[in-house]
Amino acid sequence: MAAGRFPVCGRKTSGPTQTVKVVVLGQAGVGKTAMTVRFVTKRFIGDYDPTLEAIYHHRTFIDDNPVQFEVLDTAGQEENSLALEQKIRWGDAFVIVYSINDICSFEEVMRIKFLINHTKGPNTPVTLAGNKRDLELDRMVARLDGEKMADTLGCGFSEITTKESYIEVARVFEGLYARWKEQTLTKDVRCRSPKSSPKLSPRPHIRRVKNLLKSTTTGKHLDVPSFGANFC
Incomplete structure (x- = not known):
């Protein structure tokens, strides 16, 4: 990560703060809460109640621009699709997390992405994060399989170790923000471009x-x- 990405006293900023709502999705036990807390506090805490949900607020700087993240850390996605869709409607961008040592969590990715497409549209910013890279000896999902899945679904992709690297976690959210910003700018240009008059x-x-x-x-x-x- 480039130096100077995070708040510095007296920093001059360019433009107003942009707020992006991120929803972190995935099966129970893949490390969603640990990943979210790592991003917000830089600390790693391994044990959480998998049934709890919370929204975390985190202000940072990306390319000298102030960004406010609102991150919804969801419980395990064994719930019904209707409840999950309600959470998806809230978000602007999404992180789908699976564990590299849990093949079932990887197979769940397709269903979650389908619900995002159905609820928000196929061009919604999404990144796929293969967590627990530190458990290499227990690996059940090859990195190449994760990359292929992300390519098929049109997502960003990262393999990370929340336990050992804050920087890797931060890059997931920064990359997702970049995808969201690019799509937002594309929408603005499309809306502002003059529409050609139909030939009557x-x-x-x-x-x-x-x-x-x-x-x-x-x-x-x-x-x-x-x-x-x-x-x-």
């Missing part, structure tokens, strides 16, 4: 006028009263 075909009564005028050149009688009624 002649209205039926105009065509009728032309046909009637043409008929006068062939010597046919023009019924003026009838024509006036139809034109209006």
Whole structure:
């Protein structure tokens, strides 16, 4: 990570603070809460109640721009899809976490991404994070498989060890912010670009006028009263 990314006393900032709502999703036990707390506090805490949910607030600087993260740390996703969709509607961008030593958590990624696509649209910023890289001896999901999954689903991808590296965790959120910002700018440009006027075909009564005028050149009688009624 480049130096100077995080708050420094007296720093001059460019522009107002941007707020991005991030939802962290994944099966229970993959390290969602540990990852979120690591990002917000830089500390690693290994044991959490997997049934609790919370929103964490974290202000930082990315490329000298102030950014306010609101991070929803969700409980395990064994819940019904309707409850999960409600949380997805809240978010702007998403981290889907799986554990490299848990194949079931990796297989759950597809379902979660489908729900995001269904609820927010296929272009929603999403990054896939393979956590617990420090448990290499217990690995069940190859890095290449994670990369292929991310490529197939159109997501960003990282393999991280929340336990051993704060920088790797921070890069996940910074990369997600970059994807979100790029999409937001693209939307703004699309909304501001002038829309081309549709090419209008002649209205039926105009065509009728032309046909009637043409008929006068062939010597046919023009019924003026009838024509006036139809034109209006």
